[in-house]
Amino acid sequence: MATADTHSTARLEDVAALANVSLATASKALHGKPRVSEDTRERVMEAARQLNYSPNKLAQSLASGRSGTIGLVTSDLQGRFSTPILIGAENELRAQSTSVLLANARGDDALERSHVEKLLSLKVDGLLIVQRETNPRPSLGRDWGVPLVYVYGPSTDINDCSVTCDNVDAGRMAVNHLISCGRNRIAIIGGDETYTASTDRTKGALEALAEVGLEPAGPIRYGRWDENWGRAATRLLLDQGVKFDAVACQSDQLARGCIDALKSQHLRIPEDVAVIGHDNWDVLTKSSRPPLTSIDNETELIGRKAARYLMDAINGQPHHGTEYLPCRLIQRESTLPLD
Missing domain, CATH: 3.40.50.2300 (Response regulator)
Structure with missing residues (x-):
């Protein structure tokens, strides 16, 4: 007798039950809606990951007028700091059933703007702009029709949203x-x-x-x-x-x-x-x-937080200014206390 494949048939009801929340709360958490606590959102995301839950993207897109994709433009695809940022952002977006289109500007400002324009032509719902270092960078402006979040290298415009390390x-x-x-x-x-x-x-x-x-x-x-x-x-x-x-x-x-x-x-x-x-x-x-x-530097966390803020903005709850996330001390044997 054939058995049901739970990875392909998981429903929103299953996610809600596993996370021990209501159907409405599960839906809000998965779609980045406000008025859901961080603890609850993380619990729902983890349940969705465990069940490999994937909502009907076509139905969602038709209902919301959104593509369900965001663009990510990085200045250094192979960089020491860029890679964990990309992983963190992709994990967060995947948990929210959002796909990522990636472009590498290779540190070229003109190429970065070209990539932004190309991604917008593909109807992305928002953009993450990732820098290879934490130096403040010029804003790309806010006339693109979709929200932008600057990652690692914060925008000099305090009205933009940026996430970096402290x-x-x-x-x-x-x-x-x-x-x-x-x-x-x-x-x-x-x-x-x-x-x-x-x-x-x-x-x-x-x-x-x-x-x-x-x-x-x-x-x-x-x-x-x-x-x-x-x-x-x-x-x-x-x-x-x-x-x-x-x-x-x-x-x-x-x-x-x-x-x-x-x-x-x-x-x-x-x-x-x-x-x-x-x-x-x-x-x-x-x-x-x-x-x-x-x-x-907690770069993966920076990527996750930036992606979350972008989803908030897409859902009508934008953040402004630069958030400086704390770094973390990892003690090993080169700094043991004196006897």
Whole structure:
């Protein structure tokens, strides 16, 4: 006897029952309607994922006048930060039965605008504009006929909706963690000073030091985000006789270079010098010896939140301004507390 395929026959009633909500609440949650709590929305989305629930897209489109698709334009399709943002956005949109059309602008402003125009010709319901870095970017304007949400690189127009990470708080978080490990001579190695990620992290780090009456150990120097600069900046600290017991590096690559330079001088990590990085890049943090403590930008969460805000705007509940989402500390063995 043939058995029913629940993955192909799941109904809205099934989703509502599994999530333990009413039919109306399940429908509102799935379609991004307002007046549904975040906890309830997540429960309904998870039930839909478990059941592989897919509403009748044609019927929905005819009833709502919407295509059920959004456009996503990224400046860097293969980027270290773009990929998890895309995954987060796609997961959120898929849970809301919305498809994604992807375009790669490759950092070209003219190509970005061309992609936007092309996606609009395909009748997308809204657009996510994803940048490869957190530097503020010019607005594309609001005359497109559909809502736009800027992701990672916020729009300079406060009337637009943007979602990014809080780099100031991340810098503060890194230094506070080192202080909690018993360190009080903390050096800072910055990335490229033309990036707001670097200057914002420095701002937060200096604020955290000032709150406990400390100053950075040695001058703050900026350079490339790579291991070579991490090594060179650390050697400068050592050659100039700067006394330090911790280094806050603004990227994991800088931290790996820093650790190399410290080890070359027979300094132990973390016993002699604690080191923290930023980005939580697995290929660097977990292979480091010792494993590297780092700050995670929560880029997948940024993608999910941006997609949710776009759906809110499509449903008549737009958000304005920039939301700065908190980063997350991932402690490993490079910053163990002093005995």
